[in-house]
Amino acid sequence: VALFPSIEEARRPGALTRLAGRVSGRSFSARRLDGRSMACSVPAWEAAGGFDARLRSSEDAVFGDAVLATGARSALALDARVTWAQTGDLADMARMYAKYGEWGGRAGSWQLVSRDLVRASAYAVGPLLLATGGARTRAAVLAGAAGYLALPALRARDVDVVPGTWVRVPVVIALKDVAKATGCLRGLLGRAAGDAGG
Numbered sequence: 117v118a119l120f121p122s123i124e125e126a127r128r129p130g131a132l133t134r135l136a137g138r139v140s141g142r143s144f145s146a147r148r149l150d151g152r153s154m155a156c157s158v159p160a161w162e163a164a165g166g167f168d169a170r171l172r173s174s175e176d177a178v179f180g181d182a183v184l185a186t187g188a189r190s191a192l193a194l195d196a197r198v199t200w201a202q203t204g205d206l207a208d209m210a211r212m213y214a215k216y217g218e219w220g221g222r223a224g225s226w227q228l229v230s231r232d233l234v235r236a237s238a239y240a241v242g243p244l245l246l247a248t249g250g251a252r253t254r255a256a257v258l259a260g261a262a263g264y265l266a267l268p269a270l271r272a273r274d275v276d277v278v279p280g281t282w283v284r285v286p287v288v289i290a291l292k293d294v295a296k297a298t299g300c301l302r303g304l305l306g307r308a309a310g311d312a313g314g
Contacts (some may be wrong), residue, residue, distance in 0.1 A: 117141055117268050117271050117272045117275055117285060118268050118284075118288040118289050119202075119204045119209075119288065119289070119292055120293070121137070121144050122271055123144070123194055124273075125144070125267075125271070126145075126192065126194055127194055128142035128227075132266060132267055132270070135266075136266070136267040144192060144194075145192065146190045146191050146192040147184065147190065148177075148180065149176075149177075149179070149180025149181075149183055149184065149190055150177045150180050154176060154180065156183060156188075160183050160186070160188045161183075163183070163186040164179060164182035164183040164186055165182060165186075165199065166179070167179045167198060168223065170185045171219050171222065171223055172215070172219055173215045173216055173218070173219035173220075174216055174219040174220040174222075174225065174228060175223075175224055176220070177220065177225060177228055178220075178223045178225050178226070178228075181225065181236065183226060187309065199257035206288070206291060207275070209288075209291070209292065209295075210250060210291050210292070210295040211295070212300065213292045213295040213296040213305060214295040214298055214302075216228075216296065216299065217232050217295065217296035217297060217299030217300035217301075217302075217303060218299035218300065218302050218306070219299075220232065220299075220300055220303060221299070221300040221301065221302065221303025221304040221305075221306070221307060222303040222304075222306055222307050223303075224307055228300070229300055229304065230298075232296055232300035232301075233297070234293075235293045235296065235297045235299065236298075236300070238260075239290070239293065239294055239297070240293040242257050242260075242261070245257050246258075249266035254303035264289075265285065265286055265289065268285050268289065269282075269285070272285070
């Protein structure tokens with residue numbers, strides 16, 4: 117609910133789903149080729165130059181961008197079955213997203229880095245505006261936060277969860293965002309220093 121898009125959103129994307137996908141990157145799209153659901157032809161692989169073996173994470177998204185840059189066509193298979201086991205431990209989740217952010221930054225992928233920098237800015241500036249801004253500013257910040265959380269809340273209508281889980285959704289989202297943004301900044305610094313291996 118908090119971290120991943122649902123297939124139903126891809127089948128019937130409403131305005132909120134499309135907007136949230138653009139802002140957060142959490143959407144199924146034929147224009148986003150990454151490892152959670154990727155298959156490609158050998159000619160597409162060769163034209164894109166294969167995976168960048170120097171990257172320890174985010175190599176799938178970087179490769180997907182390279183495939184699309186060659187002019188290759190892509191399609192979204194909504195009936196494909198993909199199982200991806202995730203940890204239930206918050207510390208492991210944070211480390212996973214920090215790794216995603218770091219290697220997106222090391223790769224210099226504008227698509228990956230720009231979202232992480234926007235998130236980092238929002239988390240840095242939002243609390244400051246809440247503390248020092250006027251009533252309209254605070255209302256705008258709270259409306260932005262509510263909009264950001266709206267899609268996971270709507271997604272939750274179709275999921276049977278243990279009572280008390282919903283209050284954790286904003287915490288999980290914030291932990292993921294901050295971990296990914298922190299990792300991205302670390303990756304950008306490593307890239308600037310020429311530290312390819314981490």
